[in-house]
Amino acid sequence: MSLNPTEPKWSLRLPADCSIAAIRSVYDLIREAFGRQDRLEIDCSSVDKADVTSIQLLLSTAKTGAAQGRPVVLTSFSQSLRNTLRRAGFASEAMIDQHFPQKKDGT
Amino acid sequence: MSAMDPTEVFRQEASELFEVLEGALLDLGQRPDDRELVDSAFRALHTIKGSGAMFGFDKVASFTHEFETAFDRVRKGEIRPTQELISVALAAKDYIRALIEDPQSTDDIIGEAILDDLKRFVSSDRLEAPAAEVAEALAPAESKQAGWHLYLEFESHILRNGSNPLDLLEDLCKLGPCFVVPITDGVPFLDEMDPEDCYLKWDVKLHAACDKDAIDDVFMFVQDEMKLTLSPLEHVEAPAPVPLFQLLDEEPMPPPVMEKTAPAAEVAAAPVVDEPEPKSEIKREAPVRREEAKREERGIATVRVQAERLDELMDRVGELVIAQARLTQLASAGSDLSIKLIAEEIERLASSLRDTTMGARMVPIGSLFGRFRRLVHDLSRDLSKPVEFVTSGEDTELDKTMIECLADPLVHLIRNAIDHGIEDTATRAAAGKTEQGRIELAAVHSGAQVLVTVKDNGGGLNTARIRAKAEEQGLIAAGAALTDHEIHQFLFHPGFSTAQTISALSGRGVGMDVVKRTIENMRGSIDLSTRPGQGTTVTLRLPLTLAIIEGLLIRVGEGRYIIPLSAVEECVELKAEDERSRGRNFLNVRGNLVPFLRLRELMTASGTPDQHQKTIIISTGETRVGLVADQIIGNHQTVIKSLSKLHSDVTIFSGATILGDGTAALILDVAQLVALAQSKVEKQHISEAA
Numbered sequence: 001m002s003l004n005p006t007e008p009k010w011s012l013r014l015p016a017d018c019s020i021a022a023i024r025s026v027y028d029l030i031r032e033a034f035g036r037q038d039r040l041e042i043d044c045s046s047v048d049k050a051d052v053t054s055i056q057l058l059l060s061t062a063k064t065g066a067a068q069g070r071p072v073v074l075t076s077f078s079q080s081l082r083n084t085l086r087r088a089g090f091a092s093e094a095m096i097d098q099h100f101p102q103k104k105d106g107t
Numbered sequence: 108m109s110a111m112d113p114t115e116v117f118r119q120e121a122s123e124l125f126e127v128l129e130g131a132l133l134d135l136g137q138r139p140d141d142r143e144l145v146d147s148a149f150r151a152l153h154t155i156k157g158s159g160a161m162f163g164f165d166k167v168a169s170f171t172h173e174f175e176t177a178f179d180r181v182r183k184g185e186i187r188p189t190q191e192l193i194s195v196a197l198a199a200k201d202y203i204r205a206l207i208e209d210p211q212s213t214d215d216i217i218g219e220a221i222l223d224d225l226k227r228f229v230s231s232d233r234l235e236a237p238a239a240e241v242a243e244a245l246a247p248a249e250s251k252q253a254g255w256h257l258y259l260e261f262e263s264h265i266l267r268n269g270s271n272p273l274d275l276l277e278d279l280c281k282l283g284p285c286f287v288v289p290i291t292d293g294v295p296f297l298d299e300m301d302p303e304d305c306y307l308k309w310d311v312k313l314h315a316a317c318d319k320d321a322i323d324d325v326f327m328f329v330q331d332e333m334k335l336t337l338s339p340l341e342h343v344e345a346p347a348p349v350p351l352f353q354l355l356d357e358e359p360m361p362p363p364v365m366e367k368t369a370p371a372a373e374v375a376a377a378p379v380v381d382e383p384e385p386k387s388e389i390k391r392e393a394p395v396r397r398e399e400a401k402r403e404e405r406g407i408a409t410v411r412v413q414a415e416r417l418d419e420l421m422d423r424v425g426e427l428v429i430a431q432a433r434l435t436q437l438a439s440a441g442s443d444l445s446i447k448l449i450a451e452e453i454e455r456l457a458s459s460l461r462d463t464t465m466g467a468r469m470v471p472i473g474s475l476f477g478r479f480r481r482l483v484h485d486l487s488r489d490l491s492k493p494v495e496f497v498t499s500g501e502d503t504e505l506d507k508t509m510i511e512c513l514a515d516p517l518v519h520l521i522r523n524a525i526d527h528g529i530e531d532t533a534t535r536a537a538a539g540k541t542e543q544g545r546i547e548l549a550a551v552h553s554g555a556q557v558l559v560t561v562k563d564n565g566g567g568l569n570t571a572r573i574r575a576k577a578e579e580q581g582l583i584a585a586g587a588a589l590t591d592h593e594i595h596q597f598l599f600h601p602g603f604s605t606a607q608t609i610s611a612l613s614g615r616g617v618g619m620d621v622v623k624r625t626i627e628n629m630r631g632s633i634d635l636s637t638r639p640g641q642g643t644t645v646t647l648r649l650p651l652t653l654a655i656i657e658g659l660l661i662r663v664g665e666g667r668y669i670i671p672l673s674a675v676e677e678c679v680e681l682k683a684e685d686e687r688s689r690g691r692n693f694l695n696v697r698g699n700l701v702p703f704l705r706l707r708e709l710m711t712a713s714g715t716p717d718q719h720q721k722t723i724i725i726s727t728g729e730t731r732v733g734l735v736a737d738q739i740i741g742n743h744q745t746v747i748k749s750l751s752k753l754h755s756d757v758t759i760f761s762g763a764t765i766l767g768d769g770t771a772a773l774i775l776d777v778a779q780l781v782a783l784a785q786s787k788v789e790k791q792h793i794s795e796a797a
Contacts, residue, residue: 052271056294067296
């Protein structure tokens with residue numbers, strides 16, 4: 001699943017540490033961003049530490065966006081995040097696409 | 108009051124886990140077949156690893172992970188935990204502790220050397236049972252089949268205590284090819300979520316003919332915090348599934364057909380169409396174990412409080428007790444009945460609050476005993492003396508300050524007992540004893556005191572040599588008539604005995620003066636008893652607390668003094684014939700002669716003595732001494748205040764307290780007074796002999 005939003009958006013770059021040690025501040029960051037903009041683009045390229053909490057937060061963000069009609073787009077998954085997703089069972093690109101609304105690089 | 112630094116919380120929790128780990132490892136040395144001990148050690152390791160990673164102690168997490176991996180063969184029952192292996196594991200534990208508490212002091216090379224040792228032991232020390240037998244034991248025939256279907260649901264808090272479901276899934280996939288499907292429908296909306304809770308669940312198909320126990324092993328550390336549903340797979344799908352975790356660092360794998368078409372939740376919920384429904388599904392919820400119930404109880408019933416807050420609370424209670432004493436005194440001087448009633452009520456409440464607060468400061472002595480197991484283990488190894496270490500009375504409670512003060516004296520005593528008390532194996536064998544020596548450390552309540560004993564079954568004290576040494580040092584005249592007990596007391600004389608000057612069999616005394624001083628500073632006493640060839644027992648008598656004691660208030664001249672009530676045996680009137688024994692200073696108490704001290708003389712009190720003087724008989728251990736005072740005023744709740752450094756050379760007082768009228772009273776140091784009386788008696792003996 002890929003989106004190519006044309007409307008004004010607010011881009012958020014996730015920090016390197018999105019593990020449970022820092023997830024609460026990432027959560028606050030995303031909620032704050034959500035409060036400001038109708039559309040949200042989340043850049044995941046810097047994520048270096050990820051775990052179950054990171055996955056859940058991204059899932060929840062996507063779910064909340066979909067429910068409120070405010071598209072959320074995830075971009076540039078880092079290798080670390082990708083590995084964590086696969087370890088959690090999101091083993092294929094299709095599965096990842098299915099759960100995480102992504103904008104592929106260059107699209 | 109500020110919240111504790113989370114890193115500090117981790118350090119404290121890790122400290123408790125290290126105790127559990129050390130205890131389990133030491134027990135494992137004694138009971139190598141006890142699986143519960145292996146599991147207990149692993150649970151502690153696992154939590155340290157998880158929490159360490161969570162709090163940014165990456166080195167701790169990675170070292171512990173290596174430790175866990177190397178020790179894994181013990182867990183699997185493939186190797187026996189030998190004493191050598193336990194020693195290396197203990198060194199690894201020490202290294203992790205240093206990584207947490209003082210990372211600057213650690214060196215990676217040491218860590219690597221420990222891990223190398225650990226790996227060397229676990230790779231060389233195999234069980235003697237043939238491999239096939241081991242495999243058979245690990246995989247009973249009854250549960251062999253094509254694989255397993257698992258449903259995993261973790262309790263929401265599981266991530267907070269450092270457990271990582273992804274590691275568990277990875278471990279599971281080591282058992283064989285796995286299809287892992289995450290179930291995402293439990294993930295809530297942003298507003299409803301706690302980002303540290305676990306919402307994901309997993310549906311897993313494990314295509315491996317492994318035993319159910321192997322799966323249980325994967326989840327053993329979290330079995331109380333999860334729901335695991337297991338059902339057998341009857342046959343393996345064709346083509347064989349691609350193992351998930353072999354692909355982690357490769358290009359994205361082609362999506363498996365099953366997961367590709369249906370949402371994960373649906374897949375998990377839907378019946379598996381290409382597999383027959385299992386005939387009997389094994390639903391295994393984590394059993395509600397007694398420990399869990401206890402833990403829950405504890406979780407509700409206990410609160411972690413910083414030690415200094417308890418000290419602060421005790422100080423406040425002390426001030427309250429002093430204020431209450433003043434109120435009581437004022438009320439009793441007046442005639443207002445209602446004020447008297449209130450004063451009595453406050454006295455009752457203050458007394459009850461004092462007891463409750465002192466109770467809150469009480470700590471089981473077992474927390475201290477645990478430390479010595481390692482000491483005994485290491486000394487036993489270093490001195491090549493096999494020693495059995497037995498403890499009892501671990502539940503006996505003492506004030507936390509006392510516990511802290513008691514650690515060093517007990518280290519001295521136990522070290523002495525192993526080093527000098529327990530004989531080497533050849534000597535023991537020649538004496539017809541078992542090769543393994545025995546050290547018993549026990550604690551028991553005795554009235555308002557706690558008795559802590561260190562008992563060994565070694566050679567006992569060599570009284571003749573101690574006497575010879577005392578004579579050589581000029582402490583006694585050659586041939587002086589002394590009892591064995593009196594001779595043994597020289598061991599507490601500073602610098603009396605060292606390992607060089609006394610034989611190994613009788614080398615007590617190293618640091619014993621320090622032990623005695625420490626115990627006496629705690630208002631306790633120390634007693635020695637020994638039987639040649641059978642061993643020695645050192646008994647420490649300690650008050651329950653250092654903060655507030657029950658005291659006996661006395662008057663000597665114009666001054667008032669407190670005698671700790673626990674040391675008081677009885678009060679008698681000084682009779683005329685005792686008065687006439689001036690110069691000899693002995694009382695006749697029911698036929699027994701008891702030396703006494705005239706406190707008026709000791710305190711150089713002015714004025715005329717009261718006509719009917721009172722004698723308070725005090726005792727430390729077996730020694731009784733009378734203290735002659737002008738008046739016994741009565742019981743007094745004594746809040747102990749330390750004396751200033753200026754008064755540190757005044758040995759007969761152990762502290763001071765504030766009385767109801769605001770004046771101060773000095774607390775008499777019973778042990779010092781007894782020693783003083785004894786020395787006077789000895790001088791008298793010598794002068795009479797001359």
